Amino acid sequence: MNRMLKPGLYAITDNALTPADQLIAAVEAALQGGATLVQYRDKAGTSAERLRQATELNALCRQANVPLLINDDPELALRVGAAGVHLGQDDCTLTDARRVLGPEAIIGITCHHRLDLARNAKAAGADYLAFGRFYNSATKPGAPPAETTVLTEARALALPITAIGGITTDNAEALIRAGADLIAVVGGLFGGTSEDIRHRAETFTRLVARHHPLFSYSN
Ligand SMILES: Cc1ncc(COP(=O)(O)OP(=O)(O)O)c(N)n1
Numbered sequence: 001m002n003r004m005l006k007p008g009l010y011a012i013t014d015n016a017l018t019p020a021d022q023l024i025a026a027v028e029a030a031l032q033g034g035a036t037l038v039q040y041r042d043k044a045g046t047s048a049e050r051l052r053q054a055t056e057l058n059a060l061c062r063q064a065n066v067p068l069l070i071n072d073d074p075e076l077a078l079r080v081g082a083a084g085v086h087l088g089q090d091d092c093t094l095t096d097a098r099r100v101l102g103p104e105a106i107i108g109i110t111c112h113h114r115l116d117l118a119r120n121a122k123a124a125g126a127d128y129l130a131f132g133r134f135y136n137s138a139t140k141p142g143a144p145p146a147e148t149t150v151l152t153e154a155r156a157l158a159l160p161i162t163a164i165g166g167i168t169t170d171n172a173e174a175l176i177r178a179g180a181d182l183i184a185v186v187g188g189l190f191g192g193t194s195e196d197i198r199h200r201a202e203t204f205t206r207l208v209a210r211h212h213p214l215f216s217y218s219n
């Protein structure tokens, strides 16, 4: 694993699921439940709203010593001092993001179900590889499907592996067993009360702890 990345729950926010006035409490609950990585993903807000929310989330995550990544937007990550970005195949290139954020930034890349994309991402300097979607996702219904075998095959690339797409506390275990280091979750985590979120985060965290050889780290 990248020295800043710890196996566990990767909590991804969603503007359609979590009202703006509940965002901080929702992420706080995920962190209390043990999330080891957080992504701010907002597809609808104005730049001013996104700047305010990313700034607040970054302060919260820093306090918890958990890296915050910004979806799609290296400039916003730079502006708020976030740990890095997550980029899809249609976003800016990894090389451009690295130029903006520097060598220490964490940059994760969507690889769908494709090892060729994963190899390219590794060659370009990615810090983790994201595969999915593994189950039907209400958050991103159009995401192309992936099989769990890709997680096992991707272990040969020796980079941290993230699984995403329709993951719940009931179906995550198969992905961890297949080779996922990080379980990236939107709908299966957020929604409901802070207590619900904390409880789900604890369950995801326990699942990774049960199956992951590297889980016994100090936080
Ligand atoms: C951990 C993780 N994996 C995949 C994605 C999807 O990224 P992308 O394909 O760019 O789609 P959007 O999230 O931008 O809609 C992700 N965000 N995080």
Ligand SMILES: Cc1nc(C(=O)O)sc1CCOP(=O)(O)O
Binding pocket: 110, 112, 131, 132, 133, 134, 136, 137, 138, 139, 140, 143, 144, 164, 165, 166, 167, 184, 185, 186, 187, 188
């Ligand atoms: C943002 C995203 N990317 C995906 C991919 O397959 O690349 S699936 C997805 C949505 C994840 O949300 P949920 O946990 O609610 O399914």
Ligand SMILES: [Mg+2]
Binding pocket: 071, 072, 086, 087, 088, 091
């Ligand atoms: Mg994107």
